[in-house]
Amino acid sequence: MEQNKRHRKKLFFLVFAGALGVAATVIGGFQLMQFTESTDFCGRLCHQVMYPEYAAYQASPHSRVDCVGCHVGYSAGWMVKSKISGIPQMFATVFKTYDRPIPGPVNNLRPARDTCENCHRPEKFSGDLVRVIRHYQSDENNTEEVITRVLKVGGGHTAAARDIHWHIAATVWYLPLDKERLQIGWVGVEGDNGKMMQFIDPDKATEINPELIENEKRLMDCIDCHNRATHVFYSPNELIDSAIAEGRIDRSLPFIKKEGLAALDPPSSSLDEGAKKVESIEEFYRTSYPQVYEEKRASLDAAIVQLKEIARLTTFPYMKVDWNTYSNNLGHLQSPGCFRCHGKLVATTGDKEGTPIDAGCNSCHYPLPSTIE
Numbered sequence: 001m002e003q004n005k006r007h008r009k010k011l012f013f014l015v016f017a018g019a020l021g022v023a024a025t026v027i028g029g030f031q032l033m034q035f036t037e038s039t040d041f042c043g044r045l046c047h048q049v050m051y052p053e054y055a056a057y058q059a060s061p062h063s064r065v066d067c068v069g070c071h072v073g074y075s076a077g078w079m080v081k082s083k084i085s086g087i088p089q090m091f092a093t094v095f096k097t098y099d100r101p102i103p104g105p106v107n108n109l110r111p112a113r114d115t116c117e118n119c120h121r122p123e124k125f126s127g128d129l130v131r132v133i134r135h136y137q138s139d140e141n142n143t144e145e146v147i148t149r150v151l152k153v154g155g156g157h158t159a160a161a162r163d164i165h166w167h168i169a170a171t172v173w174y175l176p177l178d179k180e181r182l183q184i185g186w187v188g189v190e191g192d193n194g195k196m197m198q199f200i201d202p203d204k205a206t207e208i209n210p211e212l213i214e215n216e217k218r219l220m221d222c223i224d225c226h227n228r229a230t231h232v233f234y235s236p237n238e239l240i241d242s243a244i245a246e247g248r249i250d251r252s253l254p255f256i257k258k259e260g261l262a263a264l265d266p267p268s269s270s271l272d273e274g275a276k277k278v279e280s281i282e283e284f285y286r287t288s289y290p291q292v293y294e295e296k297r298a299s300l301d302a303a304i305v306q307l308k309e310i311a312r313l314t315t316f317p318y319m320k321v322d323w324n325t326y327s328n329n330l331g332h333l334q335s336p337g338c339f340r341c342h343g344k345l346v347a348t349t350g351d352k353e354g355t356p357i358d359a360g361c362n363s364c365h366y367p368l369p370s371t372i373e
Contacts, residue, residue: 112222125155
């Protein structure tokens, strides 16, 4: 009887210890999973590798959105996929076998309809958007140049969709011919009648066949234009313009645009070197504009702080990244963007057979009418 009692105690102890072990494993595993989905894990643990992307993310409008919110979304299936795809990335980080810079775009990224559209609903976009862009020349007065454009954002439901966001409201397929998706050889637009209106690059016609289209075509979504939505690497020229326009750099400082660009473009071999170049601007004002140096010392100090921050956002020598590294398809200033298809691909079916896709400026934007100005 006494022996059975001892056995029961041992069994109870083993069950209790086992339950504690299971609970600790579950809780620890859950905490580990949460940590691997955190922004700190993505941006800081892999500090050298992801630092450029993390710096751009911190300065972006999406800086309050967790990395997984866009890259994975909220789904058990995609979470498992992300963990599996992350294993070789982890080994590449540990053994430093990763590419520099990190190649883009990300392959097999979850469709934007499952992530971006949790916050942004294309069918709710409508009307036009006025954009006022301020540039500053590199002269003594930092002369301002104002460009005003009205963007035909469009959107809406499929039947009534129009303008820029028609591309998402409609069902548009395309065939990329390169990894960067800068060369597009074919586009197909599904009509309400089930027929496909097709367009093809005449220069690539011999390379394209139905089998290739069927196997390699992609459904167009948000990131085919907004491909750098959160990780945009702006040039020093753009960042200095923004800082002056927003009042973070005093425009009344003579030649501040010119001196800032001289310190930041081309990028330095290290962030410390970039900071020293920025600090040397103080000597320029002390010797060339002594009165300004004395009277606007606070403005000059504030400008140097801002220029150092711009250096932080543009100096990534280890990962070999600068503002020219990645193509930005939103528009057509730094890369072909819209002109990957517009003005290049020609209709092969329908009433417009032989006609290129419209590439007129007014298709997407137009100057602000003088009566409104």
